[in-house]
Amino acid sequence: MSTSTFKAVILAGGSGERFWPLSTPERPKQFLRVFGGASLIRQAVSRLDGLVSPRDVFVVTTKSLVAATRKELPEVPKGNIVGEPMRRDTGAAVALGVGLATGGGDPVVGFFSSDQMVAKPKEFRKVVKKAVALARRRDAIVTIGIKPDYPATCFGYISLKTRAFVEKPDAEKAKKYVKAGYLWNAGMFIARASVFRGAFAAHAPALECLANIGGGARPIAPAKLARVYAALPKISFDYAVMEKAKNVEVVPGDFGWDDVGSFAAFDKYFPHDSRGNVREGPCTVVEAEGNICVARSARISLLGVKNLVVVTTPDAVLVADKSRLTDMKKLFKR
């Protein structure tokens, strides 16, 4: 496979709520950096090493995050990192990515998230290579379906047989899906640019114009982009295209994928002390169990507490019950 004909687009939106106060609207999840690791967006680009050269990496992010993203990815040409003038969900972001990445010719374009974890990057590259090869051969949108670890209710599923996309299920449905061999929809889509354009034309004509805009070498005027975006529908790529398209192929993957949905994921990825606490920074722990403790300002002392998430930054202190992390948004309504 010649790398010149594969281009990668990283979708990097994010509101920064689920990892607040470590992440904020100004530094959302993709900038999350814990336990000495690289930021998630840095990891997302690095894990494509060998599949795509930096000049063929594109990033669609929020206007206000362009500068921070460029700093985080110095090897990616500045013009490849583009800020959306307003939030229009992933439908618009994918369409814009197709437009940016095309730049003449009909390359295979792959879409990846900026804020996921992949435990086995080698295996990941193998699967992506397979998907790219398939996308080159077929007039189809190839998606990578993740072998489920458990009946998750926080991901959409794809049927390997019918290639149908289904939304996030309730617990009961999730069990059925896993039993039936459905795979997790990890939001990775790979197709030739012309195939994406055809899919927009057929299923989401309002977004088609974006897929024809710009191109890496030819920057889009921000004023024009703002005008175009103002008129776009707010819709996800799954709803707008994938749930309707017939030409879908699924490549199964099993490479330790996770979308790092909340602080609870820290329990999965980082080492525990003998009482099941995960700690970063100066934390004193006395008879406390199962806590996630991240000290980014003063020392945290935990005494006799259980299953909490305690995070401090110079600007904020969060003390949450681990089982209530799905309610994080309620903190921001006040």
Added chain:
Amino acid sequence: MSTSTFKAVILAGGSGERFWPLSTPERPKQFLRVFGGASLIRQAVSRLDGLVSPRDVFVVTTKSLVAATRKELPEVPKGNIVGEPMRRDTGAAVALGVGLATGGGDPVVGFFSSDQMVAKPKEFRKVVKKAVALARRRDAIVTIGIKPDYPATCFGYISLKTRAFVEKPDAEKAKKYVKAGYLWNAGMFIARASVFRGAFAAHAPALECLANIGGGARPIAPAKLARVYAALPKISFDYAVMEKAKNVEVVPGDFGWDDVGSFAAFDKYFPHDSRGNVREGPCTVVEAEGNICVARSARISLLGVKNLVVVTTPDAVLVADKSRLTDMKKLFKR
């Protein structure tokens, strides 16, 4: 009663552990100031208004706290605020207080703590007046016994009948004591200076020298005090004298006394929100119940947590289970 013959000594040691990080070794409990109130030591002196003039108030504190104490009590003559060169428990502190407060003549000297709460100061003054009058008449150490609210295990008791002092009991004994009409030992002792001296001579001769030292007008040389202290036993006034003395009188008092032993006391003294949280400073509370939340640096956000003490200062963050506050010391052993 002439105020010139009553002198008050405030005992102001304290290690600052139980209210850490609001209090610290450099600013122990008597400097605690919450919900806009005055510090506990400021309150301790103010509540003696009308019973004793500021020039007859003495403070025995730790050497390192003298400057801070003088700042807190500007009306008390500087020479009346004396720092112990090292910790020798309340036995030595009372003896030193007797020496300081005497300064010629045989005044009635009363000892009070610097870190207690009194909800009804008027009633308090009435009871102290009675105790002072009794001390003037009798060759006895008069103690104020507090009518128990509940069978506390964190206070010593005094039998009103036998005038015997008993140590902090277990839960079962505490119930018996309350049933038998025992009172709480609030650590308030009132007697003529000569009576205190006699008691030291009889029961704790090693401490007697201190009761004859100094006097407000005649400052003690720090080097001399350090030499004397180095040789003193570390023993409480209760053990050294009160448990042995026969000439003890008890005046019962009921003036909303509390020794503010831990953060749990905040529940007693400060207003709650509709879910039973006590808050000071910027605290966002979402579906959290029964917490004590004191924000002295960044905003604290509580999500779904129960019965915690969360305290932040620029230097430290404490997250403790309310039921584990008695284990605070364990945090400092690390």
